[in-house]
Amino acid sequence: MNEKAPLDRDERISNLKGMGCSRKRVEDVRFTQGRGNYVDDVKLPGMLFGDFVRSPYAHARIKSIDTEAAKAIPGVIAVLTAADLAPLNLHWMPTLAGDKQMVLADGKVLFQGQEVAFVVAEDRYAAADGIEAVVVDYEELPVITDPFKALADDAVVLREDLEAGADGAHGPRRHHNHIFLWEAGDKTTTEQAIDSADVVAEEMVYYHRTHPCPLETCGSVASMDKITGKLTLWGTFQAPHVVRTVASLLSGIEEHNIRVISPDIGGGFGNKVGVYPGYVCSIVASIVTGKPVKWVEDRMENLMATAFARDYWMKGRISATKEGKITGLECHVTADHGAFDACADPTKFPAGFFHICTGSYDIPTAYVGVDGVYTNKAPGGVAYRCSFRVTEAAYFIERMIEVLAIELDMDAAELRRINFIRQDQFPYQSALGWEYDSGDYHTAWDKAMAAVGYDDLRKEQAEMVEAFKRGESRKLLGIGLTHFTEIVGAGPVKNCDILGMGMFDSCEIRIHPTGSAIARLGTISQGQGHATTFAQILATEIGIQADSITVEEGDTDTAPYGLGTYGSRSTPVAGAATAMAGRKIRAKAQMIAAYLLEVHDDDVEFDVDRFVVKGAPERFKTMKEIAYAAYNQAIPGVEPGLEAVSYYDPPNMTYPFGAYICVMEIDVDTGTHHVRQMYALDDCGTRINPMVIDGQVHGGLTEAYAIAMGQEIAYDEIGNCKTGTLMDFFIPTSFETPHYTTDHTVTPSPHHPIGAKGVGESPNVGGVPAFSNAVHDAFRAFGLRQSHMPHDQWRIWETANKLGMHA
Amino acid sequence: MIPAAFEYHRPSDIAAALSILTEYGDDARVIAGGHSLVPMMKLRMAEVPHLIDLQDIGTLRGIDVGADRIRIGAMTTQHDLINHDALTNAAPTIRETALQIADPQVRYMGTIGGNVANGDPGNDMPALMQCLDATFYLTGPNGERTVSAREFYFAAYATDREDDEILTAIEFAHPMPGFAYEKQKRKIGDYATAAAAVLIQRDGERCTGASIAMTNLSDTPVFAEDAAATLVGTAVDSAAIAAAIEAMQQAIDPSEDNRGPVPFKRHIAGVVLQRAIERAWSRA
Amino acid sequence: MNLSDEIFIPLPRDQVYAALNDADILRDCIPGCEELIKHSDTELETKLVLKIGPVKAKFSFDILLSPDAPPERFTLSGEGNGGTAGFAKGSATVELKEVDGGTNLVYEASADIGGKLAQLGGRLIQGTAKLLSGKFFKAFAARVVPENVD
Missing domain, CATH: 3.30.465.10 (Uridine Diphospho-n-acetylenolpyruvylglucosamine Reductase; domain 3)
Incomplete structure (x- = not known):
């Protein structure tokens, strides 16, 4: 052993930088120095550039496309239209939701910004010149931007490609613009419970259309090597393996001949889960030209054409006894999916996990029905920093609770408290079919109430209302309460798949002879810090310092198959696979250690970074020593090497939860607001890296703030996207972003190997209702029940105006 | 966000700039900071075959x-x-x-x-x-x-x-001492939903001079001469301010955009003007 | 977007009506008009360059005239294609009222714009439409009432 004084146990733990350590993000060394490697940084010899001609119309027939002038522009190599893709059967592509989507406009366009032609040129400038030269003759058709109008008897047929009356991917379609009806729960029992209740609150809650708007837009580089027959595809993919499989199925290229690489990704938030026409066109263009082809969209294209989020009209009824005990919940959703159903949900769940909408409450009976509808808007419906439709669900129930509190004339915090699922009810079977793994909602709630000084806030609020009524002040105080329960970690293969691919995930570990390691996963970080946190899980599991473990993701030639990163699934699924693979390593290490120490396998035990002989702590072998022996010493009955792979199929989802409270001042005259306090308590089970969690919560809260207070994708009546630039699409700067207070409780998941639940999306799920409820709460004393988001200045002003507060 | 091709000119004196402008006529435009023109060029909404950069003058x-x-x-x-x-x-x-x-x-x-x-x-x-x-x-x-x-x-x-x-x-000329520019916007970097520029001169409790102009409430800036005139000779009390706001409302003609509908803009115009007058008065 | 105005033209109504149906006069008066072809009494085709500050967009318009009660009243509708800049469409009702010393031209127009033009310039459209129609009628008055020009 070495000459220095041996480290004590605490020092050894601290050196590992394992779970629970606020280890600095290893990725940031390159990101903060401009050394990230994004798709647009991929530069290959002879690379061409593709760019789209997009439709200015939201609904129009295409009478002709003239590409001659464009082809004559110097530098333009080719112009692809649907007619060129049709012989390859690539003018349409399947969506993740079982629908199909035009790659390039086939006869008509269905939303503004839809891809019409793909110009391939020697540089970006020539491609952009080419776009201007393509002449498209459109014949305008009636435009539908309202999903309710889309279902009118005389509404124009949007999807002429679908056979009238034929079933869709999710069962019968009752109207030519209808996609599916999806139901959960017991309708009859729920109606009976609500109709016979003491108190019923009814409300339409709209969660407006918004967009993930990642800093880096979507893009791809396709390189078809005609000699080897191998296609390499770099792209902004949140699920590279799924892209490989889909690309293989679409193109007929065998899967081993396709290599998909997700390099560094500058934020995804759900926007980079789906497959976009740009990816397909770059592949086709590379096959046609024999050269690499890059496609990178600009900001307007990203906001106009790649996947949006939300757009759920949720009509709800909630009932209770006069004491406030909830007796039933009913929700009917009219879901605007845009022109194609391109939602990214597990296949069997066309409305995602919306049926988590009973939230944190013990509700005996519930029913949910979701009608998916086509309109002349961009396709999408992705989970923008949330698990599938969970944000919509949390917003719905947290608004309904507030409305019920008004109906009962009760304090909304107390109403929540008396309806929370109790700790002793876990695992809890919800009325809509979920099994909540663990929770301690009352403890979290009490901690949050105490932290913000809830009772004093209510007193101050009442005083401000009185001062307003006396004409002494024009400001109001809103206290936005939220207790959310998420459902993340999709998911068990028995009920979760995407296009038939089970939603397990994977980790492969190789320990090098000198005791460092590489771990490869089927997920892909888009800023979550996987390289930091997964190394920490391993450090604790196998006793090798996190700093000596490389985590690699995103290259399908090297990484084990996985379903990617979204829906807070990386830690619950791939994190579990990592721990399980680590345990396989440890099991083999135990045999090696026992051999080296000349004792029976059962006589050694793992201790931080070594195996020690039970009862003789001075006799041990460190993991470094064991790794060396694994490769360099013949051990009877044990194969050389120290590697493991684990594919983890989770037995259940995980159910993170949290208590968020927003304290907001509102200026009734200007519609402006000031967030005085935003308190966020998260319980994500075991905490791997508190600093990374804090970062996740801060980022998620900022997105939630944006969504609640101003961010939207809005259309006018003829289908113009009115918020296609960052002038109008709200991204908060440091000036607008509120200050946050984070807090936590720890209720581990009982079924997860390390008890972790996932946290990346909780702040968006809980943050949106907290901010929105604050606005509503400020006006509660003046009679407000519901006003739709986003709560930007004019809408808040309008709320006050309608309540007669400007008289 | 890829502009069409253009020639870049960088003259070092006014005469040279003018001669390029004369030579190319409608095909040429001068550029100062470029934060309005360049985005429009990159969006291909503006095509400027000859761009004349003034920064070397x-x-x-x-x-x-x-x-x-x-x-x-x-x-x-x-x-x-x-x-x-x-x-x-x-x-x-x-x-x-x-x-x-x-x-x-x-x-x-x-x-x-x-x-x-x-x-x-x-x-x-x-x-x-x-x-x-x-x-x-x-x-x-x-x-x-x-x-x-x-x-x-x-x-x-x-x-x-x-x-x-x-x-x-x-x-x-050196302005009146009381001043305020009050602007309401959606976020940093945005144009005004409404903004008011106010200058005020006072002698004791009497307003002896005033000037008011409004931003983004018409298709031009709005010099609200009548609104300023209502303040002069008053003690800039709430009645005087209300009269000024009323006069300003006659001068503006806001249109609806993503910042809000016309009634909202008119309301905000009143609020920013009131706040600007009060602040300018307090500084006069 | 809606636009309405009333303009006095010191000419008899028949002359005003005739001028409004005269392709040469329209070509001279429509701001930015580069080409105007009269396919029939009711069908016009025009190519024009819309110039608003630094923004320039080339449009081709098809215009349909419906003289439901000439010369008192006619309606027109049009659709314009501005390529990648977007599109415009609209309709207007024009009434010519005989008044002392001439004719009052009263119009009510509504228009929609689409595409990039609407996305980027939406906030400026109302003012621009007002400016362009003002320019047209100023030029029209100057063209048809030559003695006005000094």
């Missing part, structure tokens, strides 16, 4: 605080305005306004000349210039002429400047 820069009048070269950046002590002492309203334009990155590039010559009703400086009764200096093939800021704006992007003229400087 030294005579277009600089701030001269004279005994009677203050002169600012057109190519002086917002950042320069904010950090010029003598200017801030003499006309603090310039600094207060400039600080509410866009964000620091834009203010390093954006110039006062570009802001006033552009003719976008969202620009902040035009209303302030009307409030200050500033004079714009224009140079063209026929020499130099001046035009009052209050006469300069016809409609969105339509101004008294001829296509072959360059706005070289602005000039105004």
